[in-house]
Amino acid sequence: MEVGERQAWPFLTFAHPGHDPETRLYIDAEITVAPSPRLPNDLDSHLNVLVTLSGLNGATVASATIDQNNALILTFDDQPRTRLTVSGQPTEATTGEPWWLRRT
Structure with missing residues (x-):
């Protein structure tokens, strides 16, 4: 998996070795990661998200589900199992869907 930012x-970005194309998950909503990573206190919310997600670089997805509120829940196969939840609800700053997938 790769973490980055576009606009x-x-x-x-999710990839399976030997399989094309890759799939990219764009996020325009609140996220939570459990267990919570330790972050510097002086990060703004934008950098906080990128630093939090960067801890997932190279991780493998063990499961993916969508709950009744359209939240995307990804569980990774690391130890302890990391769980990323992307809210299915827009915020004041959301410009489209809270999250979406695109093949690259």
């Missing part, structure tokens, strides 16, 4: 949206 205003952080993204995660």
Whole structure:
């Protein structure tokens, strides 16, 4: 997996070795990661998201589900199992969908 940013949206790129194309998850909503990573106190919210997601670089997705509120929940196969939840609800700053997938 790769973490990055395009325009205003952080993204995660998922790849399966030997399989094309890759799939990119764009995020325009609140996220939570459990267990919570330790972050510097002086990061603004934008950098906080990128630093939090960067901890997932190279991780492998073990499961993906969408809950009744359209939140995307990804669980990774690391130890302890990391869980990323992308809210399915827009915020005041959301310009389209809270999250979406695109093949690259």
